[in-house]
Amino acid sequence: MxxxxxxxxxxxxxxxxxxxxxxxxxxxxxxxxxTYLPPASEVLARAVELAGDSAFLDGIGATVRAWALGLTLACVIAVPLGLLLGSVPVVEAAMRAIVEFLRPLPSVALIPLVSLLLGSGTRTEVTLIAYASVWPILFNTMYGLRESEPLAKDTLRAFGFGRAAVLWRVELAGAAPFIAAGVRISAAVALVLAVATELLSGFGEGLGIFIAQAQLATDGTRDVLAGVVWAGALGLVVNGVLVWGERRLFPWAPERRAVRT
Structure with a gap:
């Protein structure tokens, strides 16, 4: 280090x-x-104690699974769509109004609608996570394409390479650090949505359900805060792993890890 x-x-x-x-x-x-703010030492002790609770760990596993599925789905949707919008100006112009209309809609506000369409359970949670996580990846992909080196593109064209080859060899490679930064942002958003969806919807299992149930219990503030500590720890681990991955994969372009949303 x-x-x-x-x-x-x-x-x-x-x-x-x-x-x-x-x-x-x-x-x-x-x-x-x-009763409102237990000592931090008691909250930390309770968080450590929960590490030995198999039911609690199963809930953590359910939240992490929903997070991973939602983030993966967001990547599968956002990267190809970002490449399309970023490389074909006509398509971007046609889709801009739709994207800007959908982007500000909060995912938690869609819980009732998505629940009616998909029912309660993992499908609803994954859908909401994916919806919220798509936008940072999508826009970072588009911005990354615009930041690709014009000289490199012109050189390939001069040697007879077609549009697809230029996109694959130059533009996608140049956009990769931006895409990675978008994934890192979306990973945090996905974790927030995973816990918030469980907390607000009240169905399924997971860390959010644990916090919601603790909130209703008498003197449950300690458990609520212990659950928050676990949520923060998960976010810290996820961000640390992704930052490490970015530095290993793109050591030549530290400036391209800047956030663009």
Whole structure:
């Protein structure tokens, strides 16, 4: 790890410790009632305790499965569609109004409609996750195509390569870091939707269901916050793995990991 990387990790750990200490002090001092904000040490202890609960781990597995399926479906839809819209201006002009109409619609607002069409269960959850996750990948793919090297494209055309060859050899390769950044953004969005859909819909199993049930229990704030800790830990692991993958796959283009949405 580089010196800058070690510094960033150290600052991150320091920030976590400061937040932990602040929450602990506020609760212990009685500034906020423990029923509303239990001490951070108790929440952390409960989160660790849940690691030995097989039913809870099964719920985590259900959430991760829905997350993975939804994100995969979003990639399968968004990358080819982004390549089409980004490389054929006429198609982009025809689809722009539809895309801009659908993009702002919040996925959670579609829960009743999708539930009526698909019923309750994994299909509804995966559909909503995919819908929310499509947009960062789609737009990053389109922007990535526009950032491809004009000289490289002209060189291939000069040697007689066709449109498909230029798209595959130059444009897609140049857009790959942008697509990876879009996938990383969508991975976080997908995890949020996986938990939120379970939490708001009240059906199925998963981390969101655990949090929803704990919220209804007497003195269940500790379990709610322990579930939130698990959700945050999952997000941290997913982001860390994807950032590591980006750096390994695209070491030549660190500037292209910038977020474009």
């Amino acid at each position: 580089s010196r800058r990387g070690r510094r960033d990790v150290g600052l991150g750990v320091l920030g976590v410790l400061l937040a932990f200490g602040a929450c602990e002090a506020v609760s212990r001092a009685g500034i906020v009632r423990r």
